[in-house]
Amino acid sequence: MALSHISFKKMNGLGNDFAVLDARGDGFRLTADEASAIANRETGVGCDQVIVLERSARADVFMRILNADGSEVGACGNASRCVGALVGAELESEHVTIETAVGVLDARVEGDGLVTVDMGTPHFGWRDIPLAKEERDTRAISLAITLPDGRVLEGPSVANVGNPHAIFWVSDVNAYDLSLFGRALEYDPIFPERANISLAEVLDDRTVKLRVWERGAGITQACGTAACATAVSAARTGRTGRTVEIRLPGGVIGIEWRAADDHILMTGPVAHEFEGTLTLLSGGAVKVARAS
Template identity: 50%
Template sequence: MHGLGNDFVVIDAREVAIPAMTPAIARALGDRRTGIGFDQLILLEPSDTRDFRVRFFNADGSEAGACGNGSRAVALLHGAPAVVETGGGPIALEPLDGGARVDMGAPRFDWDAIPLAYPVDTFAMPVGWETLEGPMAVNVGNPHVIFFVEDAEAEALDRLGPVIEHDPLFPERVNVNVASLAGPDHLTLRVWERGAGLTRACGTGACATAVAAIRRGLVNSPVRVTLPGGDLAIAWQPGGPILMSGPAAEAFRGTFRWDDYS
């Protein structure tokens, strides 16, 4: 499946038991030359407290707490409204024609909720990496820093993204967002995803960036966020949850032999 070109392998283990997913297996499946290939692997499992559980694994095998584009794919696959358990907290899914709306919950701004290595003002962090300076930090189920720049396309995100992701300031690493103002309710965005690198779209990045822009008074809600793969609509009012709407699609179904990757 994919959401705006952000692509996923979805394994549905809600009714059929499978061997335990490990970072090594996820990494082997994610290799685009010797495995299946994906930006994220999504594993659906039973839950004792919600409709079901959703786990997200990056292509490097690390596990993420949230994935916005992947959550829309899950909503489309499930085919009905649901409240699901994720590592970043419960979220509500609602399939729409050709996509889904996801209630991502409320953003968090405290330095230790991002988390950061030490107390820092997350509204305008007094740090910088070459041309990228003064970001805002937001946790939307996973950690993000957002830089507002004149031209997002001009920034060397392929080079600076991994440097910022692995900076000691971010003990759990971080997703790096570079955004430009395109109108009173419109942003353009590129994202370096933690554990995946540059992707065509990032749903949690769009959520975090829209929230940051609203907090700074740059845009009004709802916000149109344009990523390389297409547009997402993000609505948020301070104190409330983030609502993300956008497309998702199924690309194909297939099988693989588990022992080939374990």
């Protein structure tokens, strides 16, 4: 079906940006090519992910997440905060429930532009990541890559926080050009569903510096689920405590891995950039009209 005059809002969480489309009324579904066209930064809206809001029988809203390459994923922490703020304003409520492909999330609008999302519990079993072969200790798996300059990255921690994540612990995240090897690691055969790849530098027992290559999107300014996966992996390996500040190129996310129930609480800012309408044209083109 032809899709025209679709309203969208451009939002971001620490620079990780989204085109948020509302399908609760019309009930449309985007193809991978259509999502990729919308995400295109030269000819579309331009974003890391396209977020489609749909009706939910279990929560206030269902959030469908499509990467810039059109692939669908189950979780996005920064988008969850944006959707929490957006739907919270609609409902005039500080509490919002968001259904995703991997479960229902609780979001709390804190004020001052901050939103906290309960991301649920992390998974560390090799089948849950998932990995292609058994790894008895997922705090450091048997994966290594030799970089063009001869340095070796090896033994990443892996976790699933709605998405598969691999975290390489380094002494300086800025000493590596993640764009040169992020894609190769994302598609490494050990990750049958691909993976988000992070470089993490522990500054102290409450602070971690992070850079992320997102599955299906490439390098982003911030990644909420990567921040969660890094925080729990840092605590699990004894590098930090259970409450940490994750410093990303786009800003800071606060993570608490709650001891009482192992739920991850993620707190960070959201921002509205602009809004408008779009029309999907034949041949994969998209026409965007920004509101005045």
